Amino acid sequence: QVQLQESGPGLVKPSETLSLTCIVSGGTMSSHYWSWIRQPPGKGLEWMGYVSDSGNTNYNSSLKSRITISVDTSKRHFSLKLMSVVAADAAVYYCARDSRFYGLDVWGQGTTVIVS
Amino acid sequence: DIVMTQSPDSLAVSLGERATINCKSSQSLLYTSSSKTHLAWYQLRPGQPPKLLIYWASIRESGVPDRFSGSGSGTDFTLTISSLQAEDVALYFCQQYSTTPRTFGQGTRVEI
Numbered sequence: 393q394v395q396l397q398e399s400g401p402g403l404v405k406p407s408e409t410l411s412l413t414c415i416v417s418g419g420t421m422s423s424h425y426w427s428w429i430r431q432p433p434g435k436g437l438e439w440m441g442y443v444s445d446s447g448n449t450n451y452n453s454s455l456k457s458r459i460t461i462s463v464d465t466s467k468r469h470f471s472l473k474l475m476s477v478v479a480a481d482a483a484v485y486y487c488a489r490d491s492r493f494y495g496l497d498v499w500g501q502g503t504t505v506i507v508s
Numbered sequence: 509d510i511v512m513t514q515s516p517d518s519l520a521v522s523l524g525e526r527a528t529i530n531c532k533s534s535q536s537l538l539y540t541s542s543s544k545t546h547l548a549w550y551q552l553r554p555g556q557p558p559k560l561l562i563y564w565a566s567i568r569e570s571g572v573p574d575r576f577s578g579s580g581s582g583t584d585f586t587l588t589i590s591s592l593q594a595e596d597v598a599l600y601f602c603q604q605y606s607t608t609p610r611t612f613g614q615g616t617r618v619e620i
Contacts (some may be wrong), residue, residue, distance in 0.1 A: 441609075452609045486558065493542065496603070
């Protein structure tokens with residue numbers, strides 16, 4: 393059974409880069425997209441982007457100039473970098489598996505990031 | 509981008525009663541290569557990660573109670589909780605995965 397776990401700093405200074413990693417345990421990383429989704433306080437879910445096991449990416453256009461998602465299948469993790477953060481980037485960040493045909497079927501527990 | 513619009517934003521339902529949430533997409537979510545509708549529903553409870561309830565608009569994910577059901581096609585979809593339980597208090601989101609960017613509805617809060 394696939395499990396995901398986010399890790400990274402819970403506090404980031406404005407203008408700096410937010411970096412998070414998602415460890416994938418169990419299952420295969422092939423044939424899926426590995427995604428980042430966030431939920432700002434009191435708001436809904438925002439899809440940020442995904443990376444395939446081969447490294448192809450697709451990003452939310454509202455973040456395109458600031459976001460990088462990468463994958464390292466040998467280490468069984470994928471990562472998020474968001475540059476030049478501002479207060480509006482404070483959120484709970486989730487990593488998730490996009491199974492392509494069944495939606496986002498596996499989620500990490502989420503990690504809270506404060507920008508201050 | 510496909511815009512997903514849910515209604516209502518919130519609803520209060522008595523225990524044991526039916527809750528109905530609607531979701532409308534700005535384009536058809538029929539994925540032609542599979543002939544499946546790429547619409548999912550998620551439940552988000554406080555302090556927990558989102559949970560996939562329904563995919564392909566009407567297929568319950570394994571382990572999801574059968575009081576949850578999804579229906580609809582094309583651009584109009586519904587999530588129904590047939591008999592609301594206390595543990596169903598949550599935010600519910602629809603999401604299209606027919607194309608990128610993936611997009612979510614704004615969410616519907618269900619309360620007792």
